[in-house]
Amino acid sequence: MQPIKTVNVRLTPVSDREPVKVYLLRPRGTLYWGGAGLDGSYIPPTAKAFQGAGIKSFSLGLTNSATRTVLGERGMLVDAIRAGLTIRYEDDAEWVIASGMSAEAPQFNLIGYSYGSLLAAQTANYYANQGHTVDHLVLIGSPIDVSFLENLRKHRHIGKVVVIDLTEHGDPIYAGISQWALAAAAPQLARQMSAGNGEGHFYYAHMVPDLPRRLQALAARVVAEGVR
Numbered sequence: 729m730q731p732i733k734t735v736n737v738r739l740t741p742v743s744d745r746e747p748v749k750v751y752l753l754r755p756r757g758t759l760y761w762g763g764a765g766l767d768g769s770y771i772p773p774t775a776k777a778f779q780g781a782g783i784k785s786f787s788l789g790l791t792n793s794a795t796r797t798v799l800g801e802r803g804m805l806v807d808a809i810r811a812g813l814t815i816r817y818e819d820d821a822e823w824v825i826a827s828g829m830s831a832e833a834p835q836f837n838l839i840g841y842s843y844g845s846l847l848a849a850q851t852a853n854y855y856a857n858q859g860h861t862v863d864h865l866v867l868i869g870s871p872i873d874v875s876f877l878e879n880l881r882k883h884r885h886i887g888k889v890v891v892i893d894l895t896e897h898g899d900p901i902y903a904g905i906s907q908w909a910l911a912a913a914a915p916q917l918a919r920q921m922s923a924g925n926g927e928g929h930f931y932y933a934h935m936v937p938d939l940p941r942r943l944q945a946l947a948a949r950v951v952a953e954g955v956r
Contacts, residue, residue, distance in 0.1 A: 751916075755825065755860055756833040758853075758955065759789040761844025763933055770933045774943055778839075779869030783955060789840070789847060791918040810920035816845045816910075823847075823854040834956050835863035840933060842901075846868035849880060856885035864955045866890040867903055868946070871927055874904035890953045892946070898928035 760778065762771045771788065779786050827834075836855070840848030845867040851878075852865040865882035865886055867877075870893075881889045893902040898920070920928040926936035932946060 732827070744895065744955070751849070754831075755829050755836045755855055756831055757785040757787060757829040758783050758833065758835070758837040758839065759828050761789040761840040763842035763844055763870060768933055769935055770870065770939065771945075772839075773940060774932065774946075777940070777943035777947040781951045783837075783947075783951065785830040785833035787830075789825070789828065789838075789844070789851075815850060816871050816873045816876070818853060818873070818879060819850065821854070823851040825851060825855075836861060837864040837866070837955050838862060839864075839866040839868070839950065839955075840870070841868040842870070842929065845904050846872060849876065852886060853880060854882070856883045862886045864888050864890060866950055866953070866955065867894065868892045868893045868932065869899055869901055870903045871901050871905055871910055872903050874906075875892045877904055888954065890950070892949070894929060894931050896937070897931040899928055899931065942946065 731934055743775045758778070762774065766789075775786060775788060804910075838848040838852045838879050840846065848865060849867060849870070852862045856862050863887060865880060865888070867890070870891065876888070877891075880886055891903045893899065893904050901910065905913075912923065917929055920930055926932075926934040926935050926939065927940070932939070932942055
């Protein structure tokens with residue numbers, strides 16, 4: 729990463745009256761977070777599809793310092809519950825990326841599916857609030873709160889918010905869904921998950937024969953939105 733700007737900070741002791749320069753590093757690269765648990769078997773082929781579509785500086789977003797601090801230990805069920813009750817709403821925690829960025833990358837992009845879309849959204853919001861430009865925020869099958877989504881879309885440091893709902897595939901979840909509707913969708917989501925046939929919310933998350941083609945189409949759509 730390369731310095732983007734400097735700020736002057738004055739130390740409190742009287743003898744230290746000269747400003748001290750603090751370098752703020754410019755985040756670059758594309759990070760992707762998967763669904764609850766962050767460890768599904770679909771994640772490696774997802775990464776392969778995005779890289780094959782031409783996104784060179786692509787990394788997987790793992791649990792970073794912010795998610796450890798805010799969320800504690802993680803697991804698929806725990807992540808799903810937290811996604812529905814807490815992190816779908818905007819907060820002011822330090823969602824700091826600890827690794828995976830590249831100074832040579834042409835853009836700073838954050839992509840997430842389901843639970844991971846909320847990690848991407850919170851991370852984008854944090855960096856944008858620090859004055860860094862987020863070129864693209866891509867939310868796939870996201871249960872994000874409508875107010876949080878609107879704030880991200882209006883943020884002057886977020887270039888483009890791309891929402892990819894999976895409702896055409898039978899997903900009961902969509903960006904901006906209400907808390908009541910999300911709770912009502914839980915039984916259908918449970919049925920889709922247990923079926924394991926790539927239906928609805930799990931269109932990109934079940935290891936079905938058609939998954940490589942689906943992921944290639946998803947990656948091509950994201951690249952068409954301008955992600956590089």
